[in-house]
Amino acid sequence: MRNVAIVGAGMTRFGKYQDRGLKELTNEAVTAALESAGMDKQGLQVAIVGNAAAGLITGQECIRAQVVLREMGIDKIPMVNTENACASSSTAFQLAWLYVASGMYDVALALGVEKMYSEDKSRTMAAFGAAVDVEQLREIMQRLKPPSEQKAGGESGAGKSRSMFMDLYAAAARAHMERYGTTKEQFARIAVKNHNNGSLNPHAQYREVYSLEEILASPMIAEPLTRLMCSPIGDGAAAAILVNEEKARQYTTEPVWVRGTALVTGSDTRAEDGGETARAAQRAFEMAGMTPRDVNVMEMHDASAPAELMLYEELDLCDEGEGGRLIDEGVTEIGGRLPVNTSGGLLAKGHPIGATGVAQIYEIFQQLRGEAGDRQVKGAKVGMTENGGGMVRGEAAATVVHILSV
Amino acid sequence: MRNVAIVGAGMTRFGKYQDRGLKELTNEAVTAALESAGMDKQGLQVAIVGNAAAGLITGQECIRAQVVLREMGIDKIPMVNTENACASSSTAFQLAWLYVASGMYDVALALGVEKMYSEDKSRTMAAFGAAVDVEQLREIMQRLKPPSEQKAGGESGAGKSRSMFMDLYAAAARAHMERYGTTKEQFARIAVKNHNNGSLNPHAQYREVYSLEEILASPMIAEPLTRLMCSPIGDGAAAAILVNEEKARQYTTEPVWVRGTALVTGSDTRAEDGGETARAAQRAFEMAGMTPRDVNVMEMHDASAPAELMLYEELDLCDEGEGGRLIDEGVTEIGGRLPVNTSGGLLAKGHPIGATGVAQIYEIFQQLRGEAGDRQVKGAKVGMTENGGGMVRGEAAATVVHILSV
Numbered sequence: 001m002r003n004v005a006i007v008g009a010g011m012t013r014f015g016k017y018q019d020r021g022l023k024e025l026t027n028e029a030v031t032a033a034l035e036s037a038g039m040d041k042q043g044l045q046v047a048i049v050g051n052a053a054a055g056l057i058t059g060q061e062c063i064r065a066q067v068v069l070r071e072m073g074i075d076k077i078p079m080v081n082t083e084n085a086c087a088s089s090s091t092a093f094q095l096a097w098l099y100v101a102s103g104m105y106d107v108a109l110a111l112g113v114e115k116m117y118s119e120d121k122s123r124t125m126a127a128f129g130a131a132v133d134v135e136q137l138r139e140i141m142q143r144l145k146p147p148s149e150q151k152a153g154g155e156s157g158a159g160k161s162r163s164m165f166m167d168l169y170a171a172a173a174r175a176h177m178e179r180y181g182t183t184k185e186q187f188a189r190i191a192v193k194n195h196n197n198g199s200l201n202p203h204a205q206y207r208e209v210y211s212l213e214e215i216l217a218s219p220m221i222a223e224p225l226t227r228l229m230c231s232p233i234g235d236g237a238a239a240a241i242l243v244n245e246e247k248a249r250q251y252t253t254e255p256v257w258v259r260g261t262a263l264v265t266g267s268d269t270r271a272e273d274g275g276e277t278a279r280a281a282q283r284a285f286e287m288a289g290m291t292p293r294d295v296n297v298m299e300m301h302d303a304s305a306p307a308e309l310m311l312y313e314e315l316d317l318c319d320e321g322e323g324g325r326l327i328d329e330g331v332t333e334i335g336g337r338l339p340v341n342t343s344g345g346l347l348a349k350g351h352p353i354g355a356t357g358v359a360q361i362y363e364i365f366q367q368l369r370g371e372a373g374d375r376q377v378k379g380a381k382v383g384m385t386e387n388g389g390g391m392v393r394g395e396a397a398a399t400v401v402h403i404l405s406v
Numbered sequence: 407m408r409n410v411a412i413v414g415a416g417m418t419r420f421g422k423y424q425d426r427g428l429k430e431l432t433n434e435a436v437t438a439a440l441e442s443a444g445m446d447k448q449g450l451q452v453a454i455v456g457n458a459a460a461g462l463i464t465g466q467e468c469i470r471a472q473v474v475l476r477e478m479g480i481d482k483i484p485m486v487n488t489e490n491a492c493a494s495s496s497t498a499f500q501l502a503w504l505y506v507a508s509g510m511y512d513v514a515l516a517l518g519v520e521k522m523y524s525e526d527k528s529r530t531m532a533a534f535g536a537a538v539d540v541e542q543l544r545e546i547m548q549r550l551k552p553p554s555e556q557k558a559g560g561e562s563g564a565g566k567s568r569s570m571f572m573d574l575y576a577a578a579a580r581a582h583m584e585r586y587g588t589t590k591e592q593f594a595r596i597a598v599k600n601h602n603n604g605s606l607n608p609h610a611q612y613r614e615v616y617s618l619e620e621i622l623a624s625p626m627i628a629e630p631l632t633r634l635m636c637s638p639i640g641d642g643a644a645a646a647i648l649v650n651e652e653k654a655r656q657y658t659t660e661p662v663w664v665r666g667t668a669l670v671t672g673s674d675t676r677a678e679d680g681g682e683t684a685r686a687a688q689r690a691f692e693m694a695g696m697t698p699r700d701v702n703v704m705e706m707h708d709a710s711a712p713a714e715l716m717l718y719e720e721l722d723l724c725d726e727g728e729g730g731r732l733i734d735e736g737v738t739e740i741g742g743r744l745p746v747n748t749s750g751g752l753l754a755k756g757h758p759i760g761a762t763g764v765a766q767i768y769e770i771f772q773q774l775r776g777e778a779g780d781r782q783v784k785g786a787k788v789g790m791t792e793n794g795g796g797m798v799r800g801e802a803a804a805t806v807v808h809i810l811s812v
Binding site: 091265267 | 407458459461462465466467468469472473476479481482483484485486487488489490491494497501504505507508509510532533537538539668669670671672673674675679682685795796797798799803804
């Protein structure tokens, strides 16, 4: 397969845009990506668009790519709509890579775009429910509870789908506390770090800095998760332009290469294979010919603060049960040995579902080009993104890992 | 890129399945495809699933592939959800081809699955509305009217989305009649042919044979379209297994090769470039190193009878305005020079939106292997599928053409 480079990337600031729809958000992100690449829109040869929720929120299913891209004068080229819940646009990014790596096209656009806010809040909530197999939901809830609660049984009261996801994260966090002595302060420290990073990112939805006490004192969503430990609902778009080696040399002196890409789904034999995140990372590193120790900066799927702490362990940044120690020691802060979620992550940058995957790519693209401003990781040469989406039978429906380097 | 072959394909009969959901339909089609290939489900390395309407009909968005495939014990492998309205699973087929052609995987599953029937009929109707850009709808209606009606202006009364699509086909049919003298009997003859073909296909939703008079006498939907000239609403699934050359030799002595694949979207300059169907076909034939004259059997997107007649012209089977003559002369019947829609097409086999693309592939797979029974085209060596989906700014949002050969 051919070498593939990113030569341009752009995104909107994530946020609550009552007056802007999918078309406007797309236009801003794609225009920024084209400008970043120094490319005219006529240069695009194929477009892959990730969106998770427009069908349920706006009624626009089926051909979202065509609706948003034709509006800005992009036509004729193949357009593929893809979704994988919160990993929709990292899936789009893999497909864009594949179209170029295969030799079928030389220039591909990967776009993630999402509009979560709706005047009808029930529509936003329905979109979260669509990211699980509803028939399987009760079984999952029971399995993820910490041991001390499993006998109690009964319903968890997860009537609304978003709180259902946070209930799942909270249950997993409580289990981690019971097993390893992890504290709620350690989870809160993840949120302190990511909100601090977000304050340095002009594209972040939330740019306030919070103390540990403020994180812990914000309203309780589900013990031990307070509101500031949960990713917010938001709107936004992110775009990246991928090209073959010849085009890369033509458009830039600073290409960011795609070294590894892996997409996996969960299994019924997690205990034996280490789970889907570990499998995705392993496959991506094999493809890249690298190990986790080669990575200088990582974006990962901190839909809640405990999720990031547990991902440290699943991604082998530390041993099992040692995630709390890692955040205590500042290893994953900007300035630490391996900065994580320098963008502010889902917690502070925001999490417009289908836009998140390419927004992670955008952050690593900026970091590896040395364009990340106040949040720049000095000398970053290799970056990684990890993006998870949906849930079936107790595991992520889609986990996508990308490894990029200069 | 590597050579890619289809080594197995399967489908459910299309129809109205009040008691069967997406999971059951998937299981039947994928199991049939695996049996046809002589492959165990553990042999699959990546799966791409096309579905257009589950989000609006069942509330299951985002991770439909994982929900239906995990249920039948397929896990761990990459699963990609894609949609392009009525061309959803031909898009999935192109992606499956791409994963194998690129060298990333050796065995890919392409699945199309759709459940259109719902006890709540408004959900089925909403799914059709999602295949257009609703903001653009009024402009399209005006543009597609025949010249004599354009001045009248006003609303067409297309309150319901499915009738809206049939209104569009009817308007285009009336324009064709005005311009070229095409008759409603010629459109009806397409329906006679396809219902006759469907009567020979055990997987067809409708297996009745109709006379020209019966087609014309069935209830009027929108002049000149009667009900029997419109594709029905239905449920179903179709699956195909694509492999690289080495695996093809391992699994079968009768591989069906994918010679060309093209996906395009419409443009704002149709007058200059011949339209999206012509562009898709041109690209696919270039890739295959073939011309339309090499093809022995074709499946095309006869969502209405006039659509097939007009596709004869767009696909260069005859000159512009000569489609009526082609059907009159029997050229596209089984036994004619170039049989079209031997499966019964969308009109008689049925049209469960997201399942249609791979179902077309299934028909050509059977024809090229000589396994099409009473509807076998003798000596067929090369086949083609054409599948259109959705509409933006007056043209198909996605048109996909595949060329297959033994």
